[in-house]
Amino acid sequence: MAEHENGTSTGRGGHSRRRFLRGSGLAAASAVLTSQANVALDEAKAEAQAPDGPEALSGDVTLTLQVDGRELSCVVEPRSTLLDTLRNRLDVTGPKRVCDRASCGACTVIVDGDAVYSCTTLAVSCKGKAIETVEGFETGEGGVPHAFHQHDALMCGYCTPGFVTACKAFLDANPGKEPTLEDVKRGLDGNICRCGTYIGVFEAALAAAKTMKGA
């Protein structure tokens, strides 16, 4: 356990990889990179201004997270991932654990507006941040889940919450625009489906974009 004892509550440990992967895609690269750069800058400023420097955590830590607008508390370890905290402690099981290594996107949640892989984000790093999961999304007409349902963009459905979340984050990041099929493919390239539902996913994403633009 020694390697975990000095875990620190930094603001950016967990989801930098996702940002890198997203940023490395060709799609909407400038918009994504600009927003990433701003976030990184804000974080750097906040860290510099923190009066006591980084906080050292070890053992059992009581943590309160803002999940889908609710304050949820539980006991975690500094090494506990956001995903395992949501699933194993808070019963927020929409995000799924599939690869557990930031490869497949099934665990995607939105933290302070950014889509992140929650399997490689430490829970303690999310204190005070707004965490949105698929469970909090609007399910009525006009919502992304509805579009996925209507276009049969799912089969076993285990990757689906991640795709729905990535899709919502992608559309939210490009408000008022109607993406092309290529845009959608690039925007969702951080997720993997095994049943092979991609065609339905593309149709659903395009339909949801259309509805959101019209809204």
Next chain:
Amino acid sequence: MASWPESTRLIGKSIPRLDGLAKASGRAKYPSDIRPEGMLFGVLLTSPHANAKVKALDLEPARAMPGVKGVIALATAGETNVIYQGQEIAAVAAETEEKARDAARAIKVEYEVLPHVVTERQSTAEGAPKAFAAGNSRPGRAQTAGKPDEAMKGADATIEATYELPVITHVCLEPHGLTAEWKGPDSITVYASTQSVMGVANDMVETFGVDASKVKVLTEVMGGGFGSKFNADVWGIAAAKLAKEAGRPVRMFLDRAQEHLIGGNRPSAKATIQLGATKDGKLVAMTAETSGTGGRGGSNFPLPYVYHVPDRTRSHTEVFVNCGGSRAMRAPGHPQGCAVMEAAMDDLAHKLGINPLEFRLKNLAETDMVAGGINRTEIYHEQVRRGAELIGWGRWKPRGQGGDGPVKRGLGMALHQWGGGGAQDKQVACIVNPDGSVELRSATQDIGTGARTILAIIAAEVFGLEVGRIRSNIGDSTFPPGQSSGGSTTSPSMAPPCFDAAVKARDELFRRIAPGLEAAVEDLALKDGQVLVKGEARLTWEQACRKLGMMPINVVGVFAQGLSSTGVGGCQFAEVTVDVETGVVRLKKIVAVQDTGLILDMLTWRSQVYGGVIGGLNYGLFEERIMDEPTGVMLNPDMEMYKLAGATDIPEIVVEAHDTPEMRARGVIGVGEPPTISTAAAIGNAVANAIGVRVPKWPMSPMNVLDALAAAEGKA
């Protein structure tokens, strides 16, 4: 003989699946999501070695760890021989998953590491260590028809080539596993990610000696199986044992690496094949020596495949390796047989200078009768004609004319077939309640195919109700016996008893309400939520059901002849570009033409075909289990280096249902397996067409493409 209604309101239309919104909104609870009160987290300790004796096993350090509530051995010191990486050694249950992992790591295992063989090459090499007592391989007897050697002499053209396909793994996104909860000393409820609630229930009965009536296995939804999830497995039994020991429920699911190592795989295939034909393009003979590995299991595949070869001989050798065992995977054997046969067909057509499409059609058996008096050869002809139109086969050029620049373009095709068909002993209960609610019950499950939805469609069709009014309650082992989800058998097994149950329930409703309506039973009908008497609406569905008083209708439907069938065909076409400088293959378009009898839900049917094609393109382009010969471990047990298609890898895919009155009259046939069979074969042929060189090894990865190009230039 029973028959489906001639004109249908719902059957065959595109209807969104009943559980689609629950899944898309993250609200559906998968077996790996369920957390009963007091649940402990189970972790499995597995062998890091491919071949070893377990000399000593000390669980005490794990028991002493904080939060640990149970530890059990799954291997015995001095007895257990581990024969693959990932073999189960011990299991732990603890208050948190993190603590359970720590405890599993704390278990002390002493191994005597033995020499291993983890690839076919390593297993069959001269001087290879004898990893298996009965030998590293088992040659099979030759299967011979006619006089192939003699016939081959009469061939005007022959090809001889060796083709290879790798081992791939299922990569179910929800790993194998279950959550076990004892409800008393002799009563257990299991939430299992399974393709067979009845199979898992049976495993629990046999392992624990509890009454079958006290075992309940629940699978409301599950995250993919593809043929690998029919049983409780060692880890599932371990969860139940730990739950018993700790007196608390235990969740035990494999981690991603374990899923690759022990969750099953599709065997590899290698074929050295000689195929001969006359100059006008008629096959005369085939000789083939094939092999493959399924770990210590079987690896056979059908060959010849689809085409009629009058004189032939083929022998298959099982090669054993120190790797996790194979399990059924989507159309077991067929993708391998198809790829090998279709590659040989294409190479021979090239040698003969015949258009490969014509060559294929010429070599179908004159009659290939499948159930219902259907000559599949005629179906193939229609399907190939349609597929050729959709891909634009008119643009096909002989090999090596893929363009002048480094990026070459090519077209390829392949044919496939599947039996399928259903069991005749399954049941569906139909309950019509006085409040108008309708429930179907059966111990089958929906593994993502849409099984839940098609049952509701059938009942809604019979009752004249909307699909959403039917509660399709499956995934419960205590319900009437249902089909395991494998071999494309679920729909043809479950649709007939479902239809029978709904018809029986409707007829009983009519019998019970006819006197009150002063009408004859035969004058009653159901339409648009109304009860009609001689065509006139007299009661709403709810009013009619209220007349049942306190007594619901509860009937059980059984199999009936005439509602389902077996034996399908299909063809696929691929258009690719290949960069001969980098070896990168890009898919431009895939066309899939498929027949499967009566289609119940066009929307979920199309999803299945898309899914089959995408599974096949993964096999064709990306997937490969890579074993490290010196260390005996798998190098890519993850989802980063084990490659699967992402969104930008998906080409235009055109799905064409061969949906004719003749096909509909056959009744229901499943569609899970057929459309995944020929994709990799068609892609391989398109690559050969583009670059003018056969790439003999799948996947069509840059390495394999460049190797083939180098070999052709004499540089290999």
